[in-house]
Amino acid sequence: MTQVSWGIIGPGSIAQNFADGLAQAPSGTLTAIASRSAARRAAFGDAHAIADDMRFADYAALCDAPDVDAVHIAVPHPFHAELALMALRAGKHVSVEKPAGLNAAEVTALVEAAAQENRFFMEAYMYLLHPQIARMIDIVRSGEIGDITHIRATFGFNAPFDASSRLYDPALAGGAILDVGGYPVSAARLVAGIDEGNFAMPTSVKGSGIIGASGVDEVAYGLLTFANGITAEIACAVARNMDNTIQVTGTKGSLTLPNPWVPGRNEGPSDTTIEITVDRTTREEHLQHPEMLFKFEAEAASQAILAGQVEMPYPGMSHQGSIGNNTVLDQWRKELGYKTFAEQDGVVRILPRCLPPGLPQVPRDNVDGVPNPMSRLVMGCDNRETPAEGAIVWDAWMEAGGNSFDTGFVYGGGLHEKVLGQWIKSRGAEKDITVIVKGAHSPYCFPRAIEAQLDMSLARLNLDHAPIYILHRDNEAVPVGEFVEAMAQLKDKGKVGIWGGSNWSTERFAQAVSYAKEHGLPAPCILNNNLSLAVMTKPVWDGCVTSNMPESLKFLRDNDVMHLSWSSQARGYFLPRDLRDRLPADTRPETCYGSDDNTERRERARELAAKYGVSAHNIATAWVLAQSFPSFALIGPRSPGEIASTLPALDLNLTADEVAWLNLER
Template sequence: MPAITHEAEPAKLRLAVIGSGNMARRFLKQLPDSRRCVLRAIGDRDPGQARVLADEVGHLCEGDLICGTEDEVLTSDEVDAVYIATVHTTHAQLAMRAIAAGKHVLCEKPLTVNHVEAMAVVDAAQHAGVRLVEAIMFRFHPQMAAVRELVRSGAVGEVRHIDAGFAFYVPSDPKAATIVTPDLIIPDAGGLEGRLFDPHLAGGGILDVGCYPVSMVRAVAGAAAGVDFLEPVSLTADGSLSGDGVDEWAIAQLTFGNGVTASVRTGVRMVDNNTVQIVGSRGTIELLDPWALSPSPRVVVRRVGHEPEERAFPAPGAYALQMDAFAESVDGPEPEQVSNADSLGNAATLDRWRAAIGVRYPFERDDAVIPTVSALPLRVPAAAPGGDRAGTGRIEGLDKPLSRIVMGCDHQPDLLTASALFDHYVSLGGNVFETAHFYLDGQAERQLGRWIAARGIRDDVVVIGKGGHAPDCTPEAVSRQLVESLERQGTDHLDIYLLHRDNEDIPAGEFVDVLNQHADAGLVRVFGGSNWSVRRVAEADAWARANGKRGFSMLSNYFGLAEPDDLPWPGCLDVCDAESMRWLTERQLPLFAWSARSRNFFERADPADLSDEVLVRCFYGPENFERKRRAEKLARDHGVSPSAIAMAYVLHQPFPTFALYGPKRLDESRAAFRAVEIDLSPEQVAWLRGDQS
């Protein structure tokens, strides 16, 4: 008789709860129903409060319960993962600290206050190899899976519209003890008045509970399209703000790319029925209890020609289901209920909703001192034993090494976004920032200057400034704009100054003369030209030699693996032609190649997609699509993105090169820095370009 074997029970995840308020208590109430998690620790800024909660729930712990400060718990070897149950404004900092300590993170909704912080937390978790999950609990209940399947299967025909609301009424009397919804009274509401109406704590309904209906409609619209979620292509909104600028109630209308529309409502001074209705071409699906999830929530399906069908979904509490899905994902793929990409999309939509009604918290404004997302000092990578960091180059006349991946500062809409992107770039090893008097009407320079001052790293970075954009491309305009750029940035010099455009009606020597004056005055260290032809650079250098002056130290034109039929902006020049490349090779003049990713051609371009007019006009052609195919092959071989291969191509030229890119997301920076790790042979470079079959 064969031996009977029993499959071992999976080890339970040792969980720490960070925070000791009502959210932590609600979560822990369902811990006994979890198959995969065990309570190991409770942490709080006030360890005394952690002990109070521990006394209440100590019976849930196997062994002695660890209590202490947040950091004591986060760094404990007895803890595998943490559940963050604190106020929104602390989510990002605590998650970053937990990730740095190697802990998996289940973070209460909303994941962070805004999309910028969400990007940073997701990037940190993915880079550290730990699991990060947003605890948006209704998504983990079987009711949600059933609704998605009903939509996917066409049970009510084609989905036309989704209506979702989650709101409650907080009395204005701070002594009141109840929060009222149509069918639910939540006792002991003391303290919520302060938090929910405090802009410094990210108060209001949109973040507190509006994240639920937004998550719902994105998921249902996605199910209608056969994907996990969709992002709205348009969003309009209305609402009412408190005197402190916190949203008391808000309504938004969303439209998705598949034609589905949605209405979402939220508020902390508004009563709603707190249901969800999905309207299809042949019926409706109504969720009577989508958010609170009673022991047996009900869904009513009404279809043309059929009697209404009511379905119940008895199941363990959604928090327990959420715990188990999180624990299982630690050793496997992301939980299918909520991916990091889904959480990022939700955060971006919440940002749009807030922006549409004018909600911007004080700590997000451009006049605020914005710390790193972790609130820890910015980490600047140390130099290698030889003195330079990996992936750096040198420019004669500058005493600092320059990262060969250069960050363009023309895509950051505000200081909050810029700070996160700049911090991330520096943490990866970058130290060269390219800006211009022309960018964002001066706002780009102000943001860069404020960030550098806040971080105190002016001596650690290299700043490229540009002036003389058409039509103000004269020596006099350059002098005026240089002074303005210095004032905007709050600095006394720029490391590199480039003429943004050329004006061939003016002899090149006149530009050389004025740039030498500013270099002699210490306002710039070295200078060069952007969008200058090699012929005009040669003319400028000839004048400099003949008159005992400094010439151009670099050129910054378009150069990339995708060769352009046109360039995005008037007055721009490229150096992709064979003659220019020979000239650069002979002179060994450093090239700062702007748009080194070719407007992300190697990720986005598709012959069937003509939606981006600029990309089509500049780069669509059989030769470039063949280069894209070859870049994709090398990308698979190297385990990187095709854009990283395109940037590596720029860095593997027979003349000194630096690759400029303008990121809008943190993952774009990670992909860019992979380029310095790629070693391409001369044969591969030629093959990418198409010189070899």
């Protein structure tokens, strides 16, 4: 391929600009258009000499067209992520207008899909690829204005109010932050990260603004703080004119881009100026470029595709740059109190194709006393802060065959149960899934505290009972029979199904079983301790108990006890080091699982992984599932890609000898 063949979805004004840019780009050419409007499709096709058979009424048809290499998506915001995933799964390279998704979780799914399909993906911030940005970086790095201390970036305009326009309509994810807020955010992050050659993430995001009559943010101001001490003022608006500049202040002087965002946008030339002030003396650099602005973007993207790259090189918007940018936009909108329709309680927004095709389905087993067969892998729900974040992961989980969810009364101070409950209600999923509810965590681990916590959990989860209820901690100062009797009362009231204990010793668990049998009460039948191929050497949290000890494993085998292992993947102990080290130091895998024996287990897992063509991480998951007692594994993926990377473990059927060998038993 010597030239990239592009198709465009959505023939609006931005699409016109991208098409004009392609006309000037030697490495790319426009060959296809897709629009559901026959009139707009015809007008755009005629304007750009697109062949009749390459004018598509159906978006999927363009994505499936063999003569199209790459797709530029220029439809309204709510459709960016869905169509980008459609194109990526069809094997196309993708450029998508900003914001690439309605939140960082959606953008993460796009980045993961691009990696899975080995295709180029770019969030289209065209201004980053104009030569003035490269020149700005050179000036800052030269030290002429000294060390950077502060950044100010604004992008605002005053559009007449029209409740049905994409700028003001909540149904189209209108508002200033999503429409143009990404520009000042990306500029601030770019400048703050110049020394490292990346987009720095702020450690603090503060904001204020105006929510207008239609319910979207019309004006927004923000303050960012970065770990290197740099601060930034950012602002955006769709209902207020702003100066629309980037100003960089250093210890020796300052630098200003008077027209950073759209120099020569429609036709060109894209001439611009940079003002540099040092010692109260200002000089101007005039950058003359006969090309129009979008030519630089179209050419850079086409060159990256021809070079086999999957993301835009710096200073273009990288994959992690896009995820980080949308994370900041999420935080900024939260400061203003503006939720998109996708984040409203009870809204059903399902993003298809987050998982690649052909993955194994999560197997399910029948469990006595539980109405639905349970997936052997159980989704941990202690890390999703909003319904939109949760939906991305949990919809993909259901698509993969998973139907078991684990939560706890203390997670997020109750927020995580509430978020899961909103998803359950919006999907009408309560009859199809099994939710494991946990309560009575220290310091409130008393029989009398259980029912009040359970009632609160059920209300948050939108459930009328807990099919499985687990005591989150043990309190050995309380006679075990009191816990058994408390759970029997809740079962009599129809509030719980089966029950068990988390972080209970096998001795205490056995005592509870004996007490229940002696008194004709429901016995605990599920133990929820840590069980992973790596043996926990330091408790991840106070009061944690591991079941990977010879006496505990023997108890589980001899009594055929159902075991649900938390941290079944040892907090990523079997992942490559760069992934392992992302957790806080006090709960990092090496901190909690570091030992010579575990190092040997990891080496054996890698050896077996090479044999089966999977990862050591998959071997560790398969080891938990291969136990000779009923073993379920709790996992905590934060994105669809992390689900996808776990599922290959399901195709492994480790032998008893392999299970023992991995655990150094032979």
